Amino acid sequence: MSTSLYGVIALVETAIGLLLMARLAAGPTISDRIVALNTLSTQATLSVLFFAAFADRTIYLDVALWLASFSYLGAIVWARYLERGLL
Amino acid sequence: MKTIVFLVLASIGLAFSLSGAVGILRMPDLYSRIQCSSKTVTMGALPALVALVVGEGIDSTYASRALLVAVLLLIVSPTASHALARAAYKSGVPMWDGAVRDEVVERKAQEKAKEQEQQKAKERARQPGGGGEG
Numbered sequence: 592m593s594t595s596l597y598g599v600i601a602l603v604e605t606a607i608g609l610l611l612m613a614r615l616a617a618g619p620t621i622s623d624r625i626v627a628l629n630t631l632s633t634q635a636t637l638s639v640l641f642f643a644a645f646a647d648r649t650i651y652l653d654v655a656l657w658l659a660s661f662s663y664l665g666a667i668v669w670a671r672y673l674e675r676g677l678l
Numbered sequence: 679m680k681t682i683v684f685l686v687l688a689s690i691g692l693a694f695s696l697s698g699a700v701g702i703l704r705m706p707d708l709y710s711r712i713q714c715s716s717k718t719v720t721m722g723a724l725p726a727l728v729a730l731v732v733g734e735g736i737d738s739t740y741a742s743r744a745l746l747v748a749v750l751l752l753i754v755s756p757t758a759s760h761a762l763a764r765a766a767y768k769s770g771v772p773m774w775d776g777a778v779r780d781e782v783v784e785r786k787a788q789e790k791a792k793e794q795e796q797q798k799a800k801e802r803a804r805q806p807g808g809g810g811e812g
Contacts, residue, residue, distance in 0.1 A: 596684075596688075596766065597730075597733070598718060598731075600692065600726070601687055601779065603692055603696075603715055603786075604692070604695065604726075607692075607695050608701045610696075610699045610700070611699050611702060611703075613703060614702050614703050614711075620708060620766070620770055622708050622762060622765070622766040623708055623711065625762060626708070626711050626712055626715050626762060627702060627711075627715075629715060629758060629759075629762075630698065630699065630702060630715045630718050630719075632697075633694065633718060633722075633723050633755075634717055634718075636723070636747060636751075637695075637723055637726050637727070638727070639718050640727070640730060640740070640744060640747065641726075642731065642734070643733060644740050645742065649739045649740070651790070652706065652739065652740065652743040655717075655743065655747060656746060656750075657744060658746070659747045659750050659751060659754075660750055660754070663754040663755060663757075664754075664757045665759065666758040667761050669685060669762070670758070670761035670762045670763075670764070670765035671761070671765070673682065673765040673766065673768075673769045673811050674765040674768050675767060
């Protein structure tokens with residue numbers, strides 16, 4: 592598999608993330624921003640994974656794993672805060 | 679052969695990610711946006727991860743981490759979407775003007791009517807027997 596293809600995929604995922612930033616900036620409620628941020632973190636995870644394959648550095652895979660696990664934990668904590676008003 | 683499978687899976691993933699992002703930008707209210715966001719994970723992220731597994735070979739470091747991320751996303755993403763939608767509804771985020779029904783309100787009204795009917799039946803049962811109410 593040619594590695595430049597991985598780079599192209601990482602770039603496209605980053606572009607989709609940039610598209611989501613418009614909703615992150617404009618969302619009328621906090622929940623809108625949280626949804627946009629969640630999707631953005633998924634795109635960032637994919638982008639980092641493909642960039643790791645592109646640059647041939649396995650150490651970047653840990654970044655992707657961390658992003659995937661902690662961003663969703665963050666979303667759950669935000670939901671709890673919105674529902675009960677305390678953390 | 680491997681390249682074709684990789685390209686097909688990657689393009690499916692990218693297409694769904696893009697359409698999910700467009701949906702999040704263009705949908706009219708929060709609940710529709712949450713729906714788009716969860717489609718982005720199940721049909722957008724998973725095929726892309728499987729494409730990475732196919733491209734690098736199943737016994738590589740990338741494949742094991744990609745599968746780990748896939749399992750993690752499959753477990754945690756629906757949970758987070760559910761919690762977010764519930765919290766948003768409870769904190770009073772408005773629905774779209776064109777939304778046709780709100781099942782939570784209907785269910786609550788039904789339960790209230792049922793409770794009132796039960797109370798009335800109880801009072802009716804009490805009245806002919808004793809009649810000793812304050």
